[in-house]
Amino acid sequence: MPNLPVAAEIGSGPNPDEPLSIIVAAVLILLIAMGTLIFNIWFERKQVARVQDRLGPNRVGPWGIFQTIADVLKLLTKEIIIPSQIDRLTYWLAPVLAVGAVIMIWAVVPLSPVAIGSDLNVGALYFISISSLGAVGVLAAGWGSNNKYALLGGLRVIAQMVSYEVPLMLSLLVPVMLAGSLSMQDIVDAQGAMWYFILAPVACLIFTTAGQAEVARAPFDLIEGESEIVAGHHIEYSGLAFAMFYLAEWLHSFTLSALCVTLFFGGWQGPFAVEVPALGLLWFFLKTYAGYFILNWLRYTVPRVRIDHMMSFNWKFLTPIALVVLVMTATLEKLWPALFPVDPGRPGFIQSLPRAGILFLANLVLVGVVIMILRQVARRERQRVEDLVDEGQYSAPAPMPEPVEV
Amino acid sequence: MLEQWVFILVFGIVALGTPVAAIIVGRVIGPRRPNPTQQSTYECGMQTVGDAQKQYKIQYYIFTLLFLAFDVEVVLLLPWALAYNQLPLFALFEGAFLIFILAVGLVYVWRKGALEWR
Amino acid sequence: MPINLETIAFTLFAAMCVGGGLGVAVLRNLFHAALSLLLALFGAAGLFVLLSAPFLAMVQILVYMGAIAILILFVIMLTQQVIVPEPYNRQWVLGALAALVALGALFMVIAQLGGGDAPYLQPQPLAPEVSDSGIAALGSDLVDPGRYLVPFEVAGLLLTVALVGAISIARED
Numbered sequence: 001m002p003n004l005p006v007a008a009e010i011g012s013g014p015n016p017d018e019p020l021s022i023i024v025a026a027v028l029i030l031l032i033a034m035g036t037l038i039f040n041i042w043f044e045r046k047q048v049a050r051v052q053d054r055l056g057p058n059r060v061g062p063w064g065i066f067q068t069i070a071d072v073l074k075l076l077t078k079e080i081i082i083p084s085q086i087d088r089l090t091y092w093l094a095p096v097l098a099v100g101a102v103i104m105i106w107a108v109v110p111l112s113p114v115a116i117g118s119d120l121n122v123g124a125l126y127f128i129s130i131s132s133l134g135a136v137g138v139l140a141a142g143w144g145s146n147n148k149y150a151l152l153g154g155l156r157v158i159a160q161m162v163s164y165e166v167p168l169m170l171s172l173l174v175p176v177m178l179a180g181s182l183s184m185q186d187i188v189d190a191q192g193a194m195w196y197f198i199l200a201p202v203a204c205l206i207f208t209t210a211g212q213a214e215v216a217r218a219p220f221d222l223i224e225g226e227s228e229i230v231a232g233h234h235i236e237y238s239g240l241a242f243a244m245f246y247l248a249e250w251l252h253s254f255t256l257s258a259l260c261v262t263l264f265f266g267g268w269q270g271p272f273a274v275e276v277p278a279l280g281l282l283w284f285f286l287k288t289y290a291g292y293f294i295l296n297w298l299r300y301t302v303p304r305v306r307i308d309h310m311m312s313f314n315w316k317f318l319t320p321i322a323l324v325v326l327v328m329t330a331t332l333e334k335l336w337p338a339l340f341p342v343d344p345g346r347p348g349f350i351q352s353l354p355r356a357g358i359l360f361l362a363n364l365v366l367v368g369v370v371i372m373i374l375r376q377v378a379r380r381e382r383q384r385v386e387d388l389v390d391e392g393q394y395s396a397p398a399p400m401p402e403p404v405e406v
Numbered sequence: 407m408l409e410q411w412v413f414i415l416v417f418g419i420v421a422l423g424t425p426v427a428a429i430i431v432g433r434v435i436g437p438r439r440p441n442p443t444q445q446s447t448y449e450c451g452m453q454t455v456g457d458a459q460k461q462y463k464i465q466y467y468i469f470t471l472l473f474l475a476f477d478v479e480v481v482l483l484l485p486w487a488l489a490y491n492q493l494p495l496f497a498l499f500e501g502a503f504l505i506f507i508l509a510v511g512l513v514y515v516w517r518k519g520a521l522e523w524r
Numbered sequence: 525m526p527i528n529l530e531t532i533a534f535t536l537f538a539a540m541c542v543g544g545g546l547g548v549a550v551l552r553n554l555f556h557a558a559l560s561l562l563l564a565l566f567g568a569a570g571l572f573v574l575l576s577a578p579f580l581a582m583v584q585i586l587v588y589m590g591a592i593a594i595l596i597l598f599v600i601m602l603t604q605q606v607i608v609p610e611p612y613n614r615q616w617v618l619g620a621l622a623a624l625v626a627l628g629a630l631f632m633v634i635a636q637l638g639g640g641d642a643p644y645l646q647p648q649p650l651a652p653e654v655s656d657s658g659i660a661a662l663g664s665d666l667v668d669p670g671r672y673l674v675p676f677e678v679a680g681l682l683l684t685v686a687l688v689g690a691i692s693i694a695r696e697d
Contacts, residue, residue: 026417030424079436080429084445089556096425103421107414118413121659125484125582126414132590136562139597143555147447151601158466158598162473162591169480177487182659235448240432244425308523311469315512315521319476323509326483327502330490334498411573412529467598471690474591475683481583482666482679489663500667504680511684520691 029117033106036285037251041068043289044250044296051300072243080239083145090144095237095244097137102252104130109258110185112268112280123184124176127259128169131214134248135161138216138233141245145236153232156307160220163314164213167206170322174203174329175263188267192274193352197264199359202325202366204264206318211256212295213314215249219302220310257291258284265291321370328366332358468520479508534574540567553607554600562593579659 042057042065049056057064082091105127107117120126135157142154176182178199179190187196197204213220234245261267265287268280305313340354486493486501515521544564551557565588572581600606665671 022413022416026413026420029417030420034424076432076435077437078432079438080432081444082440083447084442085447087553087555090559092429093559095429096422099425100418100422103424104414104418107417117417118410120410120414120578122578122582125579125586129582129586129590132586135590135594136597139594140559143597143601145447149448155466155598155601158470158594162594163469165590166473166476166480169477173480173483173487176484177490180488180491180660182484182488230448239436240428243432244428247425311523312521315472316516319512320509323505323512326487327505330487330498330501333490334495408530408574408576411578415533467595467602468691468694470591470595470598471694472687474587474595475687475690477587477591479680479683481587482676485579485659485663485666487663489660492660493664493667496669497664497667500673500676504677507677507680507684511687514684514688515691518691 025117029106030103032111033103033251036254037247038068038072040254040292041071041250043292047293047296048300051297075240075243078239080241081236083147083236085146086236087144087146090140091236092144094137094141094144094233095241095248097140098134098248099137099244099251101130101134101137102248102255105255105259108184109255109262110188110267111284112277113274114277115281116185119183119185122182124172124182124187124263127184128165128172131252132162132165134252137248141233141237145233147236149230150233150235153235157216157233159307159311160216161214163311164210164220164318166210167314167318167322168210168214170319170326171203171206171210172263173326174200177326177329177333184262184267188262188269191266191269193349194356195264195266195269198356200264200325200329200363201360202321202363203329204260206322206325207263208256208260208295210314210318211260212298213310215252215256217249217253217295218299219305221304253295254288254292257295258288260291261287321366324366325363328362329359332362465523472515472520475511476508479504530574533570537567537570537574540564540570542567552609554603555597555606558593558597558600561596562589565589565593579662 045067046056046063057067060066060070108120108123108126110116110119138157138161139154142150142152142157145151175187175196178196179187181187181190234242237245261284267287268284270279270283273280273283336355336358339358482504483501486497486504490497490501541564544560544562544567547560548557548564551560565584569581569584569589572578572584666676667673
C-alpha cells in the first residue's frame with residue numbers, strides 16, 4: 001500500500017462475518033441510488049424547465065416534488081405491450097442488463113470515509129468493465145426488438161459507447177497514476193491535500209466528455225435521436241419495461257457525476273470529513289449535485305452532434321489528447337520530485353503545491369497548444385471552402401434577411 | 407480480500423433482481439389486451455415492411471476493431487500506471503514507447519481515411 | 525468438500541461456464557449462442573475472483589465481454605442467416621468422440637496425480653492478500669528489462685500490426 005497511512009484506519013465496507021450486514025448494506029446502497037433517482041428526475045425536469053424558460057412540474061405537491069412518484073404509479077398501471085416479432089430471450093434480457101450494470105457501479109463509489117459498498121483493490125477497473133456491459137444491454141434491446149429503428153440505435157451503440165470508452169479509460173489512467181492505486185477509496189484518500197482536478201484538468205474534461213457520450217445524453221444522444229430513429233433501442237418497450245431504460249439512463253448520468261467527483265474532485269473530502277464521516281456524505285452529495293447540475297446544463301444547451309462529427313471528435317480529438325496527457329503526466333511525475341525534493345509520506349497542502357503547480361501549468365500549456373492547432377485547422381478549412389466557392393463549385397449561402405420591424 | 411467480493415455478489419443479485427421484479431410487477435398490475443395491430447412492429451404508423459434482422463454496413467465493425475486494440479493497450483498500461491511512482495525513470499520511456507507505437511497505428515488508420523464516416 | 529459460500533460460488537460459476545459453453549455449441553440462434561458465450565465468460569471471471577485474481581477477472585470482463593463479445597455479436601449481425609436451421613454437420617459424432625477422449629485424458633491425469641486426495645486439490649488457505657501491491661508488482665515486472673519488458677513492447681507492436689491488418693482487410697476499397 002503506497003504512502004497512504006489513513007487508508008488503514010478507514011473502514012472498507014460492511015463486516016463480512018455478518019451476512020445480514022452485507023444484505024442490509026446492499027439494500028441500503030440500492031435505496032440511496034433509487035431515492036436520489038426519484039429526486040433527480042424532479043430536479044432535472046425543474047432545471048430543464050428553467051433553461052427553456054418554463055415552469056416545469058408544479059401540480060403534484062409543493063413545487064411539483066411528487067411528480068415522479070405520480071409518474072411511476074401511472075407507469076405501473078400501463079400495459080407492457082409485447083410486439084409479436086420480438087426475440088423473447090434477448091428482448092427481456094436487455095432492460096435487466098442495462099439497469100443492473102448501472103446499479104452495480106454504485107458498489108464501489110465511496111460515499112463517505114466509512115460508507116462504501118466494497119472497497120475493491122480494482123475498483124476503478126471494476127466500474128469501467130461493468131459499464132461496458134451496459135452496452136451489451138442496449139445492443140440486445142436493439143436486436144431483440146426486431147425493429148429497424150431499434151437496430152440502428154443498437155448499432156450506433158457500438159459506434160459510440162464503445163469508441164468513447166477509449167478516451168474514458170485513457171483519462172482514467174491519469175488519476176490512477178497520480179494515486180498509485182485502483183481502489184476508489186485510495187484515490188479519494190490521496191486527494192486529501194489537493195484535488196486531482198488541479199493536477200489533471202484536461203484529463204477531467206476528457207473523462208466528463210467521454211462519460212457524457214457513454215451515458216448517451218445530449219449532445220451525444222444519437223442512440224435515441226428522436227428526429228432520425230424515433231427512440232432508438234427502446235422503441236418497442238412500454239410501461240415499466242420502458243421505464244427500466246429511462247431509469248438506466250438517468251441513473252447513469254448521476255453516476256457519471258459521482259465518478260467524476262470521486263476521481264477528480266476529492267469525493268467525500270472536505271472540512272472535517274475524516275473526523276465526522278456523516279459530513280463526508282454531505283460533501284460527496286453536494287459535489288455530485290453540483291456536477292449533475294453542470295452536466296444537465298450542458299445537455300440542454302448544446303444541440304445533438306452529427307454521427308460523423310461524433311466519431312471524428314472521439315478518434316481525432318479526444319483520443320490523441322488523452323494519449324498526450326498521459327505521457328505528459330508521466331514525464332512530470334518523474335520531473336517534479338527531482339526539482340522539489342519533498343519528504344515522502346502524506347503531503348500537506350503546502351507540500352503538494354509544487355507538484356500541483358507544475359502539472360496545472362503544463363495542462364494550461366497543453367490547452368493553449370490544442371487551441372492554436374484547432375485555429376490552424378479551422379483557418380485551413382475556411383480557406384478550402386472559400387476556394388471551392390471561388391471555383392463556382394459551391395454557392396455561398398445567402399445572407400440572412402434583415403429582421404422586419406413589426 | 408475475497409470477502410470484499412461477497413458484497414459484490416450480493417449486490418449484483420440485488421441489482422439484477424430490481425429490474426426483474428419491476429417488470430414482473432408491471433406485467434401483473436398492468437392490463438393486458440393484446441391485438442395484432444397493437445403488437446405489430448412500429449414503423450412510423452405504416453405497415454411493417456420485412457424483417458429488421460438483416461445485414462448492416464461494415465463501418466461499425468471497423469470501429470469496434472479499433473476499440474479492441476486500444477482496450478488491450480489500456481489493460482497493458484494499467485499496471486504500469488499503478489506502479490509508476492515506484493518505478494525507475496526508465497519506466498517512463500518504456501510506457502511512452504508503447505503509447506507511441508499505438509499512436510503510430512492511430513495515425514496510420516487516420517491517414518488511410520478509415521476514421522471517416524461514410 | 526465443505527459447503528460454504530466459496531464452494532457455492534464455485535459451483536455457480538462453474539455451472540455458468542459449462543452451461544454457457546454448451547449453449548454456444550447447441551443453440552440454433554447464433555445471437556443466443558453469443559449471449560450464452562457471454563455467460564460462460566462471466567463464469568470464468570467469477571472463477572478468477574475465487575482464485576484471488578481480481579485484476580484478471582476485471583480484464584476478462586472488460587476485454588472479453590465488453591469488447592470481443594460485442595465484436596462477435598456484431599459479426600453475427602453482419603451474417604446472412606442468424607438462425608441456423610441445422611447447427612450440426614456430419615462430423616458431430618467425431619467431435620463428441622474427441623471431446624470424450626480429451627475428458628478421459630484429463631481424468632487420467634488427475635487420477636495419476638492422486639485423484640481427489642491430491643495435495644493441490646485440497647481446500648487451500650486463501651492466497652496471501654493480493655492487494656494493490658500484487659498489481660503494482662505486475663506493473664514493475666512488465667517494465668523490468670530482465671522480466672517482461674520485451675513481451676510488453678512486442679504486445680504493443682502486435683496491437684498496431686493487428687490494427688493495420690484489420691483496417692486493410694475490413695475496408696471496402
